[in-house]
Amino acid sequence: MTSVDRSPRAGDGLASPARGSTRRAAARTGPPRKAPAGGARRGHDGWWPVLFVLPTMFGVVLFYLWPIVQTGWFSFTEWGAFGGQTWVGTENYVRLASDPDLGTAIVNTLVYTGIVLLGIPIAMVVASLLSRPGMRFTAFYRVLYFMPYVAMPTAVAMVWRLIFNGDFGVLNWALGLVGVDGPAWTSTPGFALVAVSIVGLWTSLGFAIIILSAGLKNIPSELFEAASLDGASPWRQFRSVTVPLLTPSVFFVTVITVINGFQLFDLLYALMGQGNPAIQETQSLVYLFYNEAFLRNDKGFAAAIAMVILLIVGAVTLLQFRMQRRWVTYA
Amino acid sequence: MPEPTLAAPAVPGTAARPAPARRRSSRHGSNAWAHVLLAAGGVVMVFPFVWQVLTSLSTNAQVMSVPPVFWPGELQWGNYAEVFSKLPFLQEFWVSVSITVVRTVGQLVLCSMAGYAFARMRFPLRGVLLALVLSILMVPSQVYLIPQYQIVNGLGWLNTVAGIAAPGVFSAFGTFLMMQFFKGVPDSLEEAARLDGANPFQVFARIMLPLAGPSLGALTIITVLWSWNDLLWPLVVSTRAESMPLAAGIATFAGRTTTDYTVMMAASVLAMAPILLLFIALQRRVIDGLAHSGLK
Secondary structure (H helix, E strand, C coil), X not given: CHHHHHHHHHHHHHHCCCCHHHHHHHHHHCCCCCCCCCCCCCCCCCCXXXXXXXXXXXXXXXXXXXXXXXXXHHCCEEECCXXXXXXXXXXXXXXHHCCHHHHHHHHHHHHHHHHHHCHHHHHHHHHHHHCCCCCCCHHHHHHHHHHHHHCCXXXXXXXXXXXXXXXXXXXXXXXHHCCXXXXXXHHCCCHHHHHHHHHHHHHHXXXXXXXXXXXXXXXXXXXXXXXXXXXXXXXXXXXXXXXXXXXXHHHHHHXXXXXXXXXXXXXXXXXXXXXXXXXXXXXXXXXXXXXXXXXXXXXXXXXXXXXXXXXXXXXXXXXXXXHHHHHCCCC | CHHHHHHHHHCCCCCCCHHHHHHHHHHHHHHHHHHHHHHHHHHHHHHHHHHXXXXXXXXXXXXXXXXXXXXXXXXXXXXXXXXXXXXXXXXHHHXXXXXXXXXHHHHHHHHHHHXXXXXXXXXXXXXXXXXXXXXXXXXXXXXXXXXXXXXXXXXXXXXXXXXXXXXXXXXXXXXXXXXXXXXXXXXXXXXXXXXXXXXXXXXXXXXXXXXXXXXXXXXXXXXXXXXXXXXHHHHHHCCCHHHCCHHHHHHHHXXXXXXXXXXXXXXXXXXXXXXXXXXXXXXXXXXXXXXXXXXX
C-alpha cells in the first residue's frame, strides 16, 4: 500500500514545489496542469483514492479475481472426499473431452440460445409498432411485454410447468382443439428443451423490445420523411431505413442474448424439477457444471467445465464482434 | 416525441397540406392494426401470470381437470394460508429481503465510491486496477463459484444471510456503471467545491452523489431485480429451506412436492408479487434505468 501513497506525493513534487501541509493551497493557486488522457485531473488526491477504491478492490480480489485463478488451478486437480486437492494434470480435460454429456450440454445450450434469439425479430416488430406516430397506450404495452423480464424465473417456471403438463396442461388442451396430440413437454427429451426455450424467449422479449425501442427513437425522423417523399412504401422504409439504422441496437441485443443464453440454469432447473428423467438429455452447460460441482461433488472436474464455459463464451463473443463489420451499420 | 415531427410539414403553406392529412387518416387506420397485433401479443405475454393467479385460487381437482377450468367459481383463498404452513415462507421472505437490502446498500456505497475514484481521481496503478475490475465482466459466474463457496464455507457462513449476500455486495458492473456517470460530470462543479476547501470525500458526498440520482436508481433496480430473482448461488450456499431466499425456496418446494399445485402457485404468486408491484408502480423508471444501463 505504501506505493499507493508515495506516487501522488512524487507527482506533487513534480507539479509544484509545495509539499506536505501546503499541498491543498498549491492545488488552489498552482498553475493549471494538463489533464492526462485517462481522465484524471489532479495530482493531489493523496490517500483519498485508497479510501474510495480499497473496499471494492478487497471484495473484487477476494470474491472474484483470486477465485478465477483458483478455479483455473482446480481444473487440473482431483478433490479428495475430505477436501485436499491432488494435481492430476490435464486428466479432467481429457475426461471432459470424451464425456458425451458435454456435447449434449453444448448442443442444448446452442439450441436454447438460437430459439431465444428468434425473439429479436419479434421484438423488432413490436418495437416498431410501439414507435408508430400517434400510437397510444404505449406505456401500457411496455408493461405487458416487460413483466416476464422482471418476474422471478423460478416462480414463473411453476405456472409454465402447469401449462406444459402433458396430462392436463392448457397448452395441450389448446393443441387438442386443432387436432394435435401434444407431448408430455417437460419430461420428454427434445420437447423439454423446446419448452424451456419458449419460456426463455417469453422472458427475454421485453428486454429486446426496450433496447430496440431506444434505438428506433434515435433514428432521425427526417430520414423517414425523405424516404416517403421519394415514394418509399412503409415496408420499403422499414427495410431500407429502419433495419440498417437499427443494426447497432440489434447487435447489442444479440450479444447480450447470447451471453445470457449461455447462462441458462434457473429456468431449466425450475421448469424441469429435480429428479426429472429427461434432465440428462436436456441439461445446459451451467447445469452440467452445477451438477458436477455441487450434486456429485466432483469439483476438480466441474472447474474444468467452468473453464470450458469461459472459453466458449469468450470465443462466441469475440466471433460476434468480428462478424459485426459484415452486418452492423454505424451511421 | 412523434407529434411535433408530424405537425412540422403542415406548417409551410397550402401546398404541403394534403399530404399530412392523408398521412394522418392512413395513420389512424393502420394504428388499429398495430393495436390488434400488440394486444394479441400482450395477451400471450400476460396469460401465464393470469393463469398463475387463477390456479392459485382453484382446487387441485380443478387444476388437473380436462378440459381446463378457467374460472374456479368459489375462490380458494385458503391456498394462500397454506403457503405459510407448508413452506417456511416468512423466513424465506425475510432472507430475500435481507440479502436484497444488504447487496443493494453495499453496491450503492462501494460502487459509487470506487466508480468516482476511477473516473475522477489520480492514483498509481489506476489503469491496472480498473482493468482488473472490468476483466470480471467478461467471466461467467461459474468460474468463481467453487472458490466463493469455499470462502463462505470456511467463514462458517453457509445457510446465513451474510453468506448468500457477501459476494454480491461487490460489483464490477456497478463500479463500471457509476464510473461512466462520473466521467460525464463537468469539472467546474468539482473545482468550485475544491476552491471552497472541501476535501475529496465532501466533494463526492455533497456535490457528486446528489447528481448521480438516475445512475444510482438504475443500479438499485438492477441489483434488487438480480438479488430477488437469482437462484444458482443461493442454492449452492443454503441447504436448509428456512435459510433460503424465496427463489431457491420455491424451486426446492416444487422439487419435494409435485402434486400440490395450488399451494405452489399461491407461493410463487406471493414470491414475485413484491417485485412485480414495484415494477408496475415505477415502470417508467425501471424500464429507462434498464435501457440506459444496458445490462441486467
